[in-house]
Amino acid sequence: MKKLIYATLAIVAAPLAAQNQDLGEPVAEGQDVETIEEDEGLSGSVSFEGNLDDLGIAIPAFATDRNVSTPANASGTEALGVELARVITSDLRNNGLFKPTGPDSLPRPSFDNIQSPVWSTWGVRGAEMLVHGYVRARSDNRLTVGCYLYDMQLQSRLVAEGWVVSPADWRRAAHKCADLIYSRLTGESPFFDSRIAYIAETGPKDNRTKRLAIMDSDGANHRFITTGRSTALTPRYSPDYKKLVYLSYIDGNPRIYVYDIGTGKQTLITQSENPTFAPRWSPDGRWILYSMAVGGNTDIYRVSSSGGRSERLTDTPGIDIGGSFSPDGSRIVFESDRSGAQQCYVMDADGSNQRRISFGGSRCATPEWSPRGDQIAFTNASSFNIAVMTPSGGNVRTLTRGWQDEAPTWAPNGRIIQFFRTARNSGATSLWQVDLTGENERRLPTPVDASDPSWGPILP
Amino acid sequence: MNTRVVTAVMLSSALALGACAKKAPEELPPPPEETVTAPTPTPTGPAVGSMEHFLAAVGQANTVVYFDTDRYNIDAEDSAKLQTQAQYFSQYSNVNFTIEGHADERGTREYNLALGERRANAAKNYLVSLGIPASRIRTVSYGKERPVALGSNEAAWAQNRRAATVTIN
Numbered sequence: 001m002k003k004l005i006y007a008t009l010a011i012v013a014a015p016l017a018a019q020n021q022d023l024g025e026p027v028a029e030g031q032d033v034e035t036i037e038e039d040e041g042l043s044g045s046v047s048f049e050g051n052l053d054d055l056g057i058a059i060p061a062f063a064t065d066r067n068v069s070t071p072a073n074a075s076g077t078e079a080l081g082v083e084l085a086r087v088i089t090s091d092l093r094n095n096g097l098f099k100p101t102g103p104d105s106l107p108r109p110s111f112d113n114i115q116s117p118v119w120s121t122w123g124v125r126g127a128e129m130l131v132h133g134y135v136r137a138r139s140d141n142r143l144t145v146g147c148y149l150y151d152m153q154l155q156s157r158l159v160a161e162g163w164v165v166s167p168a169d170w171r172r173a174a175h176k177c178a179d180l181i182y183s184r185l186t187g188e189s190p191f192f193d194s195r196i197a198y199i200a201e202t203g204p205k206d207n208r209t210k211r212l213a214i215m216d217s218d219g220a221n222h223r224f225i226t227t228g229r230s231t232a233l234t235p236r237y238s239p240d241y242k243k244l245v246y247l248s249y250i251d252g253n254p255r256i257y258v259y260d261i262g263t264g265k266q267t268l269i270t271q272s273e274n275p276t277f278a279p280r281w282s283p284d285g286r287w288i289l290y291s292m293a294v295g296g297n298t299d300i301y302r303v304s305s306s307g308g309r310s311e312r313l314t315d316t317p318g319i320d321i322g323g324s325f326s327p328d329g330s331r332i333v334f335e336s337d338r339s340g341a342q343q344c345y346v347m348d349a350d351g352s353n354q355r356r357i358s359f360g361g362s363r364c365a366t367p368e369w370s371p372r373g374d375q376i377a378f379t380n381a382s383s384f385n386i387a388v389m390t391p392s393g394g395n396v397r398t399l400t401r402g403w404q405d406e407a408p409t410w411a412p413n414g415r416i417i418q419f420f421r422t423a424r425n426s427g428a429t430s431l432w433q434v435d436l437t438g439e440n441e442r443r444l445p446t447p448v449d450a451s452d453p454s455w456g457p458i459l460p
Numbered sequence: 461m462n463t464r465v466v467t468a469v470m471l472s473s474a475l476a477l478g479a480c481a482k483k484a485p486e487e488l489p490p491p492p493e494e495t496v497t498a499p500t501p502t503p504t505g506p507a508v509g510s511m512e513h514f515l516a517a518v519g520q521a522n523t524v525v526y527f528d529t530d531r532y533n534i535d536a537e538d539s540a541k542l543q544t545q546a547q548y549f550s551q552y553s554n555v556n557f558t559i560e561g562h563a564d565e566r567g568t569r570e571y572n573l574a575l576g577e578r579r580a581n582a583a584k585n586y587l588v589s590l591g592i593p594a595s596r597i598r599t600v601s602y603g604k605e606r607p608v609a610l611g612s613n614e615a616a617w618a619q620n621r622r623a624a625t626v627t628i629n
Contacts, residue, residue, distance in 0.1 A: 205610045231605060234570060247573075253600055254573055275577055275601060278570040291574065293601070296532075296581025298574040319574040335571065341530065342571055365568040379568050403612075406568050422565070424612040452569065 022229045022250045026264030027214070031166040033176075033459075038146055038160035047153040048128045052186060054099060056127035057092065059085045061103040062145070063111040068137045072167035077143075080170065081108075081135050084145065087174035088131065088181070091192050091218060095416065096440035097182060101127060114148060119155050128152055129185070133177060135170075142166055147177035149184055159184040171220055172459065179458075189413035192217055195456050196418070197235040197244055198431060200224060201449040205427035210451075212246055212259075217411075217455070219445040225259065234278060237456035238285050238305070245269065245279035245288060256290050258305075269303060270310050278322045281305070282329050282349075283371075289313075289323040289332065300334055302349075313351030324369045324376075325349065326391070333357070333367040333376050333391070342381050346391065357393030366407050371457070372414035375436070379406040379419075386419045388436065399438040409455045418444070420451040509555040509629040518544045525583055527621040529564070532575070532582045542583060545625055546590040556628045558598040559583045564617035565604045576601030583623040598628065 048055055062081035073080035082103050089102030107121060114132045122130050130150040135143055146162040161180050163173045172193055179190030200213040212225040212232040225244065226232045233254075235246035244259045256276040259266040269276060269290055277298070280289040282305075289302050290310075298319045303310040314320035318338030325332055333346050339356065344364035347354040358364035363381035370377065375388045384404040389396045404422040411417070411433075418433040429451040431444040444450070506512035515523060522545060525538040534542065549555060561580030563572035580599035588594050609616035 206607055208605070210605075233573075233605075254603075275573070277573045291570070293574060293577040293581075296578045296585075296599075298577065319571065319578065321570055321574050337530075337571075342568075365571055381568055381571070384566070404566070425610075427565070427607075427610070427612075 022226045034164035036162035056099045057129040058127035059131040060106040061108040062133035072170040088178045091178035145173035191411040191413040197454045199452040291321040327373045370414040377408035418453045514627045524624045532578045556596045560624045561601040564620040572603035
C-alpha cells in the first residue's frame, strides 16, 4: 500500500475575544485525513450502459477485522460499519443518484471477503454494482476505512481507496466513499465531502432571530456559530474552510466580519463607518469582494484577505452589489441596477470591461459562477425562481417553481444548486437543492428554518 | 413612595442629560434646577427627544415615508412629512435621530439591504436640504429583515417599503 498524506490544518481552539459578543464557543475541526491507495492497476471499463438513474448499487455493512470500541460509535467498529454504509446509501439516494440498496436489507460480508467478494451471494440481488468496505480501529485511536467498488457483471474491481480519519471525522470517510463511487460511475468531480454555511432562522416574521450556522453537505454535524443576539446574514466559507465571512448587526449596523473558525475571533473587513454587504471569496482565497454604501450609493470593492487597502471596482450611481468570481479568478459576475432594474454584468477582476449579460426581460440577481465555469446561476428577481445561463447570458433555463426562491449556491462539482425558499405569508424559510436538469428537487434537513446557503468546495 | 418617584425622575433626567452631552458635546447642558429641584413629581409628559415626545409632536403618520417598488424618490406626500419632522428637529436642536430604511419581501436579500440604505439616505438628504445638520442624522438599512406588515400582498408590501425616523435618546 502506498500512502498519500494530505496534510490539513489542525486548528486549535482559542479563547473568545471579549468584543465578539454574538459568538458561541469556537468549533474545533480540521483533523488530518490520510488517503491510502488500496491497490493499483484497476480495470478500466464499466459494463453498465443504461441510464445511470437505473443503476442498482448494493451497499452492505462495512466489515471489521475485530469489533472494538471507538469514540465514533459506542457499540464498536461493527456497528460503525453499518453506519458507514447507511451514510453512503443516504448520500446517493437523497441526491437521486443510482438505485442504492443499503445495509439494512443486505447480508454483511466478512472482513476477508472485502477484497474478494462472494459473487454468488450478490449475483441474485439484481444490483449491477457492489460496494464493499471495512473499518479498522488503529492503535493510535484513529480509524482506517477502506472503500471498494465492484462491477457485478465483469466480476471485477472498478476502484478502491482508503482513508485514515480521527473518530470524530468518521462521516467524512463515508462521504469520500460516496464521492469515489459517484466519480467513478459518472465521470464527474466529487461533492459529498464538503460543508455548507447558512443562516438558521427562528421566531415570528416581524422579529426573526437569524444565526450563523454550519453543517456537513448532508446536514450532519450541525453547529451554530452565533448566539442570535444580533442578526447574521449571507455567510461564505473561505476556500480552505478556515474562515467565514458574513454580515452581522452586532454593532447596530450591517457590517461584514471575517470570522476565524479555529480561534473564534472575528475582525471587520474594513475600518469604515459605512455599511458593508454581500461578501464573497475569490476561488484562491486571496481576495474578498464586498459591497459598501457611501451616501446611499452601493459599489463593489475588493480587499486582500490578509488585509490592507480596499480597491473600488464599480463607480456607477446605481446599486452595484454581490459578485462571484469565475473559477480561474479572472472575471467577476455581479448585479447592478444601473439600467433601472437589477441585471447581471460581467467585469474583469480589476473592475475593467464591465458589460451587461442578462437581457431576458426579467430582473437578474445574485449571480453565482459555477465551479466548472460553464454556467452562471442567478435569481430571476421578477418571478423569484432559480435559473442558469451561460457566462455570455445565453441559454437561460429556469430550474425551480417556488413562490419565492433566491440565492443559488453551487455544489463543489457544479452539478447541483442549492437555494432558499420563502413561503408566502408565513415567511417560513427552507434550504432546497435541484440538479442542473431541474429534476431531483429536494428539501435539505435543517433543525429550524434556514436561508442563505453557501456550499463550500471539497474539504482539503 | 413619593420620594421614590422623585428619585426616578431625577435619575432619568440625569441619564438623558448624559446622553445629550455624549451625542452633542458642543451643546451646553440645561440648567440643573430645571429638573433636579422639581418640587412635585407631577407627570410633565414625555422627555424632549424621546420617541414618545417626537410622536406626540409630529404625529405617528409623519414619522414614516413610503416608497414605490424599487424606488427611493421623495414625492410630495413624503416631503410634507419630512418638513414636519424638520420643524421638530429645528426646534429641538440637540435631538439626534436615526432614519431606518426598509424594503418589502419581494426582493433579494442583499439588494434590499442596499435599497433600504438608499431610501434612508434619500430621506436624510431631504432633511439636510431643509437645514438639519447631517451630523445629527444616522442611517441604517434593515433591508427586508424587519417588516411591519406581515402579509404577502401588495398592501403589506407598500407598508414595508419605508424610511422610518426614530429619535436617539
